[in-house]
Amino acid sequence: MPLPTEPIGSIPRPAQLLNGIQEHAAGRIDDDALAELYDTAVRETIGQLESLGSPVVTDGEQSKPSFATYPLAGATNLSPEGVVIPFADGHIRQLPTLTAGPFRYGAFAESYLAAAQKYATVPVKQAVIAASALSLLYPADGIAGYSREQFLSDLVDNAEADIRRALDAGAHSVQLDFTEGRLSLKLDPSGGVLDSFVELNNRVLDRFSPQERRRIGIHTCPGGDQDSTHSLDIDYADLLPKLFTMHAGTFYVQLASESDPDRVLRLIADHLPSDARVFIGVIDPIDPVVETPEQVRDRILTAARHIPVDRLGTCDDCGFSPFGDDVSTSRDTAFAKIRARVEGTAAASTQLGL
Template sequence: MDLPTEAIGSIPRSETLMQAQRQYDAGQIDAAAMNAFYDEAVQQTIRELENTGSRIITDGEQRKTHSFATYSVEGGKNFAPDGLEIPFSDGHVRRLPRLTAGPFRYALSAAETLPMAKQYTQLPMKQAIISVSALSLFYPSEAIAGYSREAFLDDLIDEQEKEIRGCFAAGAQKVQIDFTEGRLALKLDPSGSVLNSFIELNNRVLARLTDAERQSIGIHTCPGADHDATHSADVDYAELLPSLFELNAGSFYIAMAAEADPERGLKIVARYLKPWQRAFIGVIDVNNPDIETPEEVCARIMQAARYIPLEQLGTTDDCGFSPFCDDISTSRATAFAKIKARVEGTAMAVEQLASQNGVLHG
């Protein structure tokens, strides 16, 4: 049996799509024209992902307007642009939107974009969605008159449950929850209180699903990936990973290739990974422009296999590629070449592991 390998989600936008987005934002083209650009981008992305040899693919998050984090509220009338600031290691800052009034509702659900992509492929698809904990940061520090934080969180959880169920109904084989704010939470609050509240909030959503549905849910954690910079790579994994595996999900996608000491990280994963959970270990550094060889990928997998049971191991990329629409630090060609190296390196590791163990359980 094979060692599963999956991408995270985002693929860099083409210059054509980025230009169209700028024109749409400026009112120079209408929604129908913008949708045509999205369709073309999704088709091209799916075709290229198929060419990498991937067995489960995404739509590259091409329709998620400006970013993987804010797609669900863009265009919403009850938001202002001056929300929480997130600083990155190279000095640039991303700013979240700020909720100004209730009720909270999604402007766009990932369940709506999945059917638009599935028509272009026969391969299984997974859909990435942003976590409720990330969306909870949209609520301001001062209470909104007539709309308490508790009421907001109730609405937020309802919205994400509908999104997850909608993704499964639309044919998603897996739904991946992007929890990139997990490590960031420890930077904002080293006591761990914010992280614990994030874990509890996500588990409130997961508690509404069946055991079988939770096994098809994955949690993605990384230190950020934007313009080849990170927001929380300096936070020790030992502070995050024990809490991460308290999330009631079947799969975890864990950035590891760019870690200063991946062996230490793998040991922590092995210690806290529960028997019914699978760890997809990052073997591609998305912030490094150098393209890994399949041999390099294979070596990283063999290292991971020394600590993680084979039946609980998978491979992935550290993060999505260019998850913000204006990030041109990584080309599409580089992203696809890295993904292809992961697929080929994983196949190479399967052969080596099979020869060592007689048969690979995975």
């Protein structure tokens, strides 16, 4: 069989949808009109991915406000003044902060999966946010009557439900977005925060059977947004050994934008669990230049010198538009890059005799 290849998640939203979101916010179109725009964008995204030969598709996160905050829909116990995430170009993203308990998801990823399954004729992958990212919502000075321990217990329950509902609804795989892993080493070079993130995510993952965990993956990247990143300068050598201690069956590792991919591949080969598969990033969503299938093929052949082909797959480094307002990459460019990934993976598979 050829090497598996999967998208990571977000695809830039079409201009009609972006305009509709603004019109809805201004009160000029109603909820039903916006829902129709979302549905159209999902249908067109899946149709385009399938036309490119993608063997696994996603909804492109067309209706998610962001990859990180979708569970917070409708929450009234939040304040906007939360953790600030600085990017290399100077712009920031800011998480909200919890003001009162209990913590509950207001939306589950299963709803996005169901919307995609209406149109997909191939398997559908579903991305969810890792519990570790949402743990940053709890304020440093605590909440009266709602301890951090109780918050984490509620968070683990909800994160488990988010994954389990997607698996039970027929997701091909469920990908936990863990961009905060690399960022944590910038915030705390000692690695203590990273250790706590890994421990928390394993509390969630340990609630699943070994068979279920084979359908659960962890995605790491340096947080692409608006053609910038928040932690590309952090050495993978400090992250990957701990990343691979998470109890998942699959890992999706950003690689195309790394300056020394051979060094990263050696780290992967040294630390990848014996029963896990790694999907390596062969497309850089931030680079405006579209990769050729030949470049993708050669990146894969390089990886195959380090990693057994039966434990290897390909993906994009990151989503192309993880926040709904990110228009730094065009929709056409994203699809052209995905075409190169699909065709380059097929070419490498042929050359490897698969």
